[in-house]
Amino acid sequence: MTIEDELYREIILDNYKSKKNRGTLENATLKSEGANPSCGDELELFVELDGKTIKRATYEGAGCSICCASANMLCDAVSGRDLDEVRDVLRRFKAMLLEGGDADFPDELSDLEAMEGVKQYPVRIKCALLSWSTLELMLRKNEDAPQPGAQ
Ligand SMILES: [Zn+2]
Numbered sequence: 710m711t712i713e714d715e716l717y718r719e720i721i722l723d724n725y726k727s728k729k730n731r732g733t734l735e736n737a738t739l740k741s742e743g744a745n746p747s748c749g750d751e752l753e754l755f756v757e758l759d760g761k762t763i764k765r766a767t768y769e770g771a772g773c774s775i776c777c778a779s780a781n782m783l784c785d786a787v788s789g790r791d792l793d794e795v796r797d798v799l800r801r802f803k804a805m806l807l808e809g810g811d812a813d814f815p816d817e818l819s820d821l822e823a824m825e826g827v828k829q830y831p832v833r834i835k836c837a838l839l840s841w842s843t844l845e846l847m848l849r850k851n852e853d854a855p856q857p858g859a860q
Pocket residue numbers: 745748749750772773774775776836
């Protein structure tokens with residue numbers, strides 16, 4: 710195992726163990742559930758929107774280490790970011806796991822690259838993507854919903 714693999718493994722483990730983003734969010738504007746039956750992962754994602762910015766995101770549920778680590782990373786990555794940036798991060802994360810090629814994240818999000826190794830285990834890709842797909846769906850639904858004041 711290379712030093713890089715070791716480092717990535719540690720980042721994933723730290724994110725898995727972290728309780729920082731775990732729990733329901735009282736002021737959640739949006740919430741959405743996601744499941745990955747092939748592994749048994751189930752989670753619920755909570756997002757508090759402030760205009761076009763995600764003020765805070767949390768998750769709750771039961772999942773494997775990859776699923777929970779990825780959800781924790783997601784909450785860190787999107788909290789405090791505006792929706793256009795969030796969509797960009799989402800696109801990059803999915804591309805990293807589904808399209809191959811090198812991961813390309815801004816420096817402050819470089820931890821997300823730790824998930825790239827999951828690509829070698831196709832059955833785990835869904836675990837890593839569960840929270841991200843859930844977020845994507847949630848944001849799309851929110852976009853389609855009539856905005857207050859709109860005709
Ligand atoms: Zn899983």
